[in-house]
Amino acid sequence: MKKLNILLFGLITFALLSLSIVSAVDILKPANFNQSYTIIQTCASCTFVNVTISNVNGIIFSNEEMIDNGSGIWIFDMTPTVMSRHDVDGSGDINNVITSFATFFEVTPSGKVASTGDSIFYSVTSLILFGFICMLYFFIFTMPSTNEKDNGGFETKIIKVKYFRVAFIVITYGLTILLLNFLTGLAVNFSALSMFAGILGFLFETMLRLAWAFTVIMIAWIVVMLVHDTNLKKHLKSIETFDPFRGT
Numbered sequence: 001m002k003k004l005n006i007l008l009f010g011l012i013t014f015a016l017l018s019l020s021i022v023s024a025v026d027i028l029k030p031a032n033f034n035q036s037y038t039i040i041q042t043c044a045s046c047t048f049v050n051v052t053i054s055n056v057n058g059i060i061f062s063n064e065e066m067i068d069n070g071s072g073i074w075i076f077d078m079t080p081t082v083m084s085r086h087d088v089d090g091s092g093d094i095n096n097v098i099t100s101f102a103t104f105f106e107v108t109p110s111g112k113v114a115s116t117g118d119s120i121f122y123s124v125t126s127l128i129l130f131g132f133i134c135m136l137y138f139f140i141f142t143m144p145s146t147n148e149k150d151n152g153g154f155e156t157k158i159i160k161v162k163y164f165r166v167a168f169i170v171i172t173y174g175l176t177i178l179l180l181n182f183l184t185g186l187a188v189n190f191s192a193l194s195m196f197a198g199i200l201g202f203l204f205e206t207m208l209r210l211a212w213a214f215t216v217i218m219i220a221w222i223v224v225m226l227v228h229d230t231n232l233k234k235h236l237k238s239i240e241t242f243d244p245f246r247g248t
Helices: 002-019 116-142 161-189 191-209 211-241
Strands: 037-042 049-055 058-065 073-078 085-094 097-108 155-157
Touching (some): 037 085, 049 073, 155 211, 191 211
16 A cells, blocks of 8 residues: 555656646747747756747748756747747656647737637627728718709709718718727737738728828818808809799
8 A cells, every 4th residue: 555655646746747847838928920939948857858830831840959048948939920820849858757748829910819808899899880880881872962953953952961971971981990990900919810910900001191181181071062052052042032933
């Protein structure tokens, strides 16, 4: 019985020592795309630690040696050029016993991975914004854009609803910028969507930079409409005043 207890104690001790090389790095921190990244493993009793790194394209480093910084921390520097999950498989001689470990890290444009809460927030907000923008576009395309005209093409009545149409266009522009911002956030934080990050980011930056010019154009458009409608109102009133058939 005593020998059995000693054997169990020895097995448990060996298991704990074997797990020490991977306990600190079950999942490595995310990496920033196309920037230097350091993989870290801790093993004070190791005389060597080797790693094999692979991504969606296959193995990119095979059985490479990690460098000991002198305090039992082993490092391996690399620059990820593919935005995907990178698997890290390695081995080291813990107390002269070869022990394997496996971990991974994600590569994103920002070097960050959104939490579940952030993902839900970005996704739900993007869907709501997209639906609201679609609704505004429906009103923009169905609402009148000019005053009422007769068969001869002459304006006979001022349609004030067209001002709401201009307001909807302005709101739609602002909401589109906001939507692109959220979509860029999703693409940046998810490796599966990272291919769209550049396009979405470019569209966002472009629309944001053009916002001032767009605002000036919208204000000028409204001023022109107001001046035109004011003159038309006077013209229609003068016609009504001098209408020889009025009251007949």
